[in-house]
Amino acid sequence: GAVVSQHPSRVICKSGTSVKIECRSLDFQATTMFWYRQFPKKSLMLMATSNEGSKATYEQGVEKDKFLINHASLTLSTLTVTSAHPEDSSFYICSAPLPGGHGYTFGSGTRLTVV
Amino acid sequence: KQEVTQIPAALSVPEGENLVLNCSFTDSAIYNLQWFRQDPGKGLTSLLLIQSSQREQTSGRLNASLDKSSGRSTLYIAASQPGDSATYLCAVRSQGAGKSTFGDGTTLTVKP
Numbered sequence: 131g132a133v134v135s136q137h138p139s140r141v142i143c144k145s146g147t148s149v150k151i152e153c154r155s156l157d158f159q160a161t162t163m164f165w166y167r168q169f170p171k172k173s174l175m176l177m178a179t180s181n182e183g184s185k186a187t188y189e190q191g192v193e194k195d196k197f198l199i200n201h202a203s204l205t206l207s208t209l210t211v212t213s214a215h216p217e218d219s220s221f222y223i224c225s226a227p228l229p230g231g232h233g234y235t236f237g238s239g240t241r242l243t244v245v
Numbered sequence: 246k247q248e249v250t251q252i253p254a255a256l257s258v259p260e261g262e263n264l265v266l267n268c269s270f271t272d273s274a275i276y277n278l279q280w281f282r283q284d285p286g287k288g289l290t291s292l293l294l295i296q297s298s299q300r301e302q303t304s305g306r307l308n309a310s311l312d313k314s315s316g317r318s319t320l321y322i323a324a325s326q327p328g329d330s331a332t333y334l335c336a337v338r339s340q341g342a343g344k345s346t347f348g349d350g351t352t353l354t355v356k357p
Contacts, residue, residue: 136288164344164345168348171349171352172349173249173334173347173348173349173350174258174289174334174336174347175347176344176345179344207319221286223288223289225289233277233291234279234291234336234345235277235291236281236288236289236290237288238287238288239287239288239289241285241286
């Protein structure tokens with residue numbers, strides 16, 4: 131079935147550095163990719179929507195310059211957390227609509243810890 | 246703006262019991278509703294997807310129902326097992342919106 135592969139699954143970085151998270155759609159093309167953030171014991175909050183070939187659409191309150199999103203091809207979307215700070219520590223998950231409108235498939239998530 | 250609520254936030258049951266998880270949403274103009282399972286520190290696993298034209302979907306011991314008019318969906322788990330312990334999330338995709346709105350989830354613990 132249609133799968134989104136997300137890497138890395140876990141990353142620890144120092145404050146001030148940047149971290150890139152990749153999501154690749156396998157066996158299908160994802161013209162749209164959704165990026166979510168999840169705080170402990172809370173639901174997923176949509177951060178932004180990436181569209182292949184155009185600029186990402188960010189949700190209110192999400193810093194565009196801090197969370198850089200690039201949808202370079204029909205199978206790859208990346209989220210870069212720039213100048214990371216401890217408060218950016220969270221669980222980040224990407225999601226792509228399944229072909230035919232049959233819901234969504236999710237990446238396995240990335241646990242980011244900024245020390 | 247769509248709002249999704251899941252009650253209860255946590256549920257603990259003995260093994261073998263049948264149980265129901267609830268999901269309510271404020272805007273009935275939905276495209277579909279999807280139930281997910283999330284294990285601690287893990288990503289999401291899709292369980293069931295109900296299109297707006299459907300009333301229910303079944304997969305194994307799971308049955309999800311949808312009542313758009315009342316803005317409610319339920320996830321029924323039959324003969325619960327310890328392996329069912331996880332957080333269950335419902336996500337509602339509103340008409341005209343590509344994104345989904347998630348509830349905060351129900352954390353289920355099934356005791357052996």
